[in-house]
Amino acid sequence: MHYRTERDVLGEKRVPADAYYGIFTERALETFRISGTRTHSKMIWALGVIKEAAAEANRELDMLDQKAASAIVKACKEVQNGKFNHFFVVDDYQAGAGTPMNMNANEVIANRATELLGGALGEYKVNPHDHVNMGQSSNNVIPTAMRISTFFMMNSLITELRMLEASLRKKSQKFRDVIKVGRTHLQDAVPLLLGQEFEAYAEYVKRGYMRLKNAQDELRELGIGGTAIGTQITAHPNFRKTCVKHINKITGERFHHTESAVYLTQSVDVFVHVSAELRALATDMLKVCNDLVLLTSGPKAGFHEIELPPVEPGSSLMPGKVNPSVVEAYKMVCLQVLGNDHTIEHASREGQLELNAMTPVISHNLLQSIDLLTNGTKMFRERCVDGIKANREVCERTFTNSLSVATALTPYLGYEVTAHLVKESLSKGVTIRDAVLDSALMSEAELTRVLNPQRLTRPSIVDRALKEKILRSDAFRKLARKV
Structure with missing residues (x-):
């Protein structure tokens, strides 16, 4: 492998010659060898959006020359398209506030912009600090990227939840004439229609995504331009407003700059709120899953009021056994979301004075929760709910023989x-x-x-x-x- 030598305040360091990242990232790569997980692709996209918007804002404010700005903008668009994802190499468990993550983005963009201007990697005709990071600090770049990435990822989750709700309501209509025993304390209670039971499940889902939409709106407030602690030191007075304008132009959304930059620099409460709503959704879906497992239990010695579509043999030992495998996998997703929320809750308490440095671990857990629920909900709908059948004979027989x-x-x-x-x-x-x-x-x-x-x-x-x-x-x- 060939190397180039780069220098910083700590001295010299060899960097792979073909790497678009630089010495800061190389130091982080050597130090933080912990989980093997790297920056989420949606975070990389959001960082590309922010850096492009910042370059456009600084150009508009006459803080950045046209040549450098144009090269940065072009490099950022390539970052947004995923061209350099494999050069975002820092571990999710890294230095506080995500400085390595921000500098990884700055170096990749600076090196690509330098290349576009005819320079070599590591020559830095466009500087990662002075040009790409102008008017910014990791302390507001990373939370802003978290807000933008979370916002857009929630759109996909909400879409999946709407589709799950529709599937459950379709089952509710199909089962509207199936009378069965309603149960409380797992004892016979009063009569219930199987359609009413599934209507309740659909309502769990609807209320879950409605709460998520309310939390999603809070993500529109951005602290970009607050720099180190929200006082906007080194940033142009109009930078944050202009930067958000360009973020909106790039994303097609309606974000707005905060009126309380010091507060937003140190607060992570919006991520706690979003995670809490994900936890509430996961809790509700665990309840629905547990119900389905009970209702499909059997086939001879359980409730067996519904049949779930089989997706695989249920045992390596017991012939013919079929388990509720999809429901079990979805329950694991929900349990992981509960664990992630617990981590986010504890990380939110770790702020001191003007900053909470735990944003990388908050980001890791929050984005993972959204990914898991999005993919898990899709699986649950397609491979389970859509294929559920009512065992009408069993429902009628148990109802007739019950005291309900x-x-x-x-x-x-x-x-x-x-x-x-x-x-x-x-x-x-x-x-x-x-x-x-x-x-x-x-x-x-x-x-x-x-x-x-x-x-x-x-x-x-x-x-x-x-x-x-x-x-x-x-x-x-x-x-x-x-x-």
């Missing part, structure tokens, strides 16, 4: 008498319907009307005439005395 209809009798028979009939049906091994008929409290037609599935799964008005008839009957008085 007993609650519907209480407006007519009262709590104590109904409880007595429930106990009696259990001891005799008969249905609650048979117990009521055996007691001669209602005719079969009257009982059928009271226990109509459509009445059992929505609000209904008590038939007062029937209630009075029952309460005046000898059969009821005899049973009431017995109770």
